[in-house]
Amino acid sequence: MARSAAFWAIVRKDLRTYYFKPPNISWGLVFPLAWTLMFFLRSGGGLDIARLLPGVTAMSILFGTTSMLAVTITFERRVAAFDRLLLAPLSLEALMLAKLGGAVLFGVLNSAVPLILGFILTDLAAVQWLVVVPAILLTSFSAALVGLFVAVSVSEVFEAQTFSNFLRFPMVFLCGLFLPLTELPGWLRPLSYALPLTYGVDALRGGLGGGLHLPLWLDFTALAAFCLALFLLSLRNIRRHWIA
């Protein structure tokens, strides 16, 4: 009871003080819209929204989670407020899940923006929600974990920002958001498969009625494995470096 109260207090505070701030909300809204518009213009008006939607959704998630989490944790460590969390009678696992929770929730909310747009603009009758919802959750979770991984690797806020950008911009191109993996040069493809977002986008594509590139079970297994591995790795690094 006490523990879940602490957990939700952290999630609530992070959403309020960091995520639900006008600049961040506009990222989640403006970015997917801008990209959709760009593709719309490029395609000369005839736009296959169903084909575009998985990539835009994945991007909304990516831009709502990774750097947000990395920056907020790094900021809290700089002002030593993070020590308060480490001093609370809350296990490190629960604490880090709470920090991730805010980012995951924000990622999920961000993903709703392009999905709602998709509903308005086109017929999404073929959507398999049982695939889309877990795909959004796992993609958000893995993207947040990449942010945590960044936070453990840096000590200054600007480093967190730079490092997350360094990771997320290439991911937009390498993970099949807009450019099918088959169009990437062969030597780049192993890199694509080493990134969790690739599997998230593929699962989203499957659920939203586009063609799958990999089998669905493989997408979900890979996503889950990435999440678990990144979480354990980050916990180990936190124990090693932050409680040294």
Added chain:
Amino acid sequence: MIEESQPGPGETPPALAVSGLAKRFDDVQAVDGADFIVRPGEVFGFLGPNGAGKTTTIKLLTGLARPDAGSIAYFGADFTRRLKAAQHLFGVVADGNNLYPELTGRENLEFCAALYGIGRAEARNRVEELLERFGLDYAAGRRFGGYSRGMGRRLCIAAALVHRPRLLFLDEPTTGIDVPNAREIRRMLAGLAADGTTIFLTTHYIEEAERLCDRVAFIVAGRIVRQAAVEKLLDGARDRRIIELQLDTAPEPLLSALSEHFPTNRWEPRAGKRLRLISTAEIELAPPVAFLAERGAAVLEARRLRPSLEEVFVEVTGLAAERLSAEKGGRRG
């Protein structure tokens, strides 16, 4: 140097018992085999210069850093390898004001209450009570980022008390705080102690330790060089006679000549062209004043000082008192 061993039957165990605590950072032995006991209800002071290992000690004791060696027991139970399980027993006031700048004073306290699993209704009462007690009710709705340093420190102390800990750690609670706020904070800490909260505080203000603490440990370069009741330490210094001279020139070049001529006095140079002579016998002032004048150093003023913890600290550690900061205003003789 521990003055007592394990409690006998029927005795209350110490609030905190530490033995052999050690921590090394690359090339610095930050804490070097510290042994000490904090008794329930007392104010225990860790007094030492910058870099002595005070902050590191608090981090080791509270689970923010991992000791290389040593054992830590709270209220009679060993928590060395499971400090997480002890964290609800104590509150910690860090050396900086580390609340959330985006939240208001009240929201910060409510958040801290939630971290300790305190329910909403109870938290609300507790928060209002603390805001009032720390004189912050008028600023409760303002963002913490806009607080002055003194207000911020007070809120940080309130935040550490939200879950009613039996033991409170404070890392240099008045450092960097203006004098009126520092005085107010000391008054509040004395009040807390009177209400039965055990207090462990670090400081580099000798006067603060003397005024506030029941017992002190002197820590220098990671080692505790002496620990005892403040009264007992002062008793040992009662027979000292101390006179401080205000010169018109720096006293340092004359020190060896003075020591040679007046071997029964101890001579201590101070910042601001001041010089102290300390002796266990009655001091005759005329000869040294004449001696100084012959060497071109005029005595502008002389005043008698009451023996204080400062003399004890200087004698025990061999450090110049200036290694610790004196507070503005100084003490009166």
